[in-house]
Amino acid sequence: MKALLFGRSECSTVVQRLGAYVDGQLHDSRQKQLEAHVRDCPRCAAELQRLLALREQMRRNLAVSLPGEDAARFWDNVERKIHKAKSPPRWGADRLREMFWFYPKLWWASAAVLGTTVLLFTADMVLRPSMPPPTSLAPIDAQPRTVIESVEGGPNSSVVLFSTPDQQLKIIWVLERERS
Amino acid sequence: MGSRPERETRDDHELVLRTKRGDRSAFEILVSRYQDRAYNVAYQILRHHEDALDVAQEAFARAYVSIACFRGTAGFYTWLYRIVVNLAIDHTRVRGRQNPIPRDDPEREVALREMTADPAASLETKELRQQIVRAVTCLPADQRAALTLREIDGLSYQEIARIMNCSIGTVMSRLYAARQKLQRILGHYAKAQ
Numbered sequence: 001m002k003a004l005l006f007g008r009s010e011c012s013t014v015v016q017r018l019g020a021y022v023d024g025q026l027h028d029s030r031q032k033q034l035e036a037h038v039r040d041c042p043r044c045a046a047e048l049q050r051l052l053a054l055r056e057q058m059r060r061n062l063a064v065s066l067p068g069e070d071a072a073r074f075w076d077n078v079e080r081k082i083h084k085a086k087s088p089p090r091w092g093a094d095r096l097r098e099m100f101w102f103y104p105k106l107w108w109a110s111a112a113v114l115g116t117t118v119l120l121f122t123a124d125m126v127l128r129p130s131m132p133p134p135t136s137l138a139p140i141d142a143q144p145r146t147v148i149e150s151v152e153g154g155p156n157s158s159v160v161l162f163s164t165p166d167q168q169l170k171i172i173w174v175l176e177r178e179r180s
Numbered sequence: 181m182g183s184r185p186e187r188e189t190r191d192d193h194e195l196v197l198r199t200k201r202g203d204r205s206a207f208e209i210l211v212s213r214y215q216d217r218a219y220n221v222a223y224q225i226l227r228h229h230e231d232a233l234d235v236a237q238e239a240f241a242r243a244y245v246s247i248a249c250f251r252g253t254a255g256f257y258t259w260l261y262r263i264v265v266n267l268a269i270d271h272t273r274v275r276g277r278q279n280p281i282p283r284d285d286p287e288r289e290v291a292l293r294e295m296t297a298d299p300a301a302s303l304e305t306k307e308l309r310q311q312i313v314r315a316v317t318c319l320p321a322d323q324r325a326a327l328t329l330r331e332i333d334g335l336s337y338q339e340i341a342r343i344m345n346c347s348i349g350t351v352m353s354r355l356y357a358a359r360q361k362l363q364r365i366l367g368h369y370a371k372a373q
Contacts (some may be wrong), residue, residue: 019355023330025337054362058331061309062316066219070233074215075208081241 010037014044018051192256199247202373207247211240213255217333218264224328225268227317235271239263254342261333261344265325272321323353323358 014037020026021034038044066074100106149161149170162171193212198206218239223232243250243260250259316324322344329335329343340351 018358019359020337020352023337023355025352026205048361051359054359054366055331057308057312057366058316058327058362062224062328063332064220064223066216066233068227070219071215074237075211077237078211078244080239082244083239085245128235 011041011044014038014041016045018044018048022048022051022055192267193252196247196250196252196256198246207244214260215240217257218260220332221261221264221325221328222268224316224332225265225321225325226271228315231271232268235267236264239267242267255339258339258342259336260344261329265329265343269321269325311366315353315362316363318357320360323354323361326354327358330355 015033017030017034019028021031024031026034038048145164145166147163147165149163150159151161152159157174157176160173160175162166163169164171192210195210199210215236218236219232222235222239223229226232226235239260241317242263250256317326319327325344326340330337331341335343337348337351341348344351
């Protein structure tokens, strides 16, 4: 018996594809391959019969049609809903939910924006060079004290000598008038 | 039932163009053409008459309002079904009606009609129908949707994948899982045919 030669793994693959086979959704070559297997394998043939029976029962028992009075009022109700949907947009949670419902890509866009923001914030925190400790900074309100030591001037130039005793700096400020 | 006939799809395209130009009567034709099927898909997912009716009508209203976004790369019914399936699945999530108990519904009416016609023979049919309905109700909403689109609407895997916004592989695995589960639940009923 050829059927006995089929391994369990081949049968399990066939059983998984039986649905696509009865739906006619397999490629030609695979369809023929499966047909050949089912012809010789009673186990898979029985499985196929069960599947066909189930499909038949479903088609016969599940399909429903719209009851008459609902069918007659259907368009009126659709029109009412269209009118409601076209009334001035309301803003808030409902509107936002509706927008996301209609444009599912908004979820991805929002997630991408949020992710990028978090990433940039984290990168900024991690990569920013550390600042010197606040104790080493001069107090903000402490203005540097400056002393004018000397002022010398001529007709075309003047020299001012400043010093900052706190930081031991001397500044020489030379002003020269442009010669015309 | 197979995929929609080409002529019907071409007609749909024409009606969509007229709707885009503001012709509401064209949209009314589309509604009358698909209201039964839209209701059926919603009903199979929700298993509740009023909710299914509301979802189907809401889907048409949303389709009308956003008809300008419909580019026509796929059929109108694919686009409409996508709205119906999304709304219905959202509905099951919001209301937590994954496993509702069917109330006054069209199935009960069919069963009652059969009972009156031939009470003896209908007992088994009625029992079988109840078993099938119960078994289908046990499935997750996405498996139920895939199964309905395939078994009742006869759509191809590619169309189902487009409607459910997933890959063909996912459609296959959802159908496989659904059928396996149904066979397990139905047991001898499935073999009886």
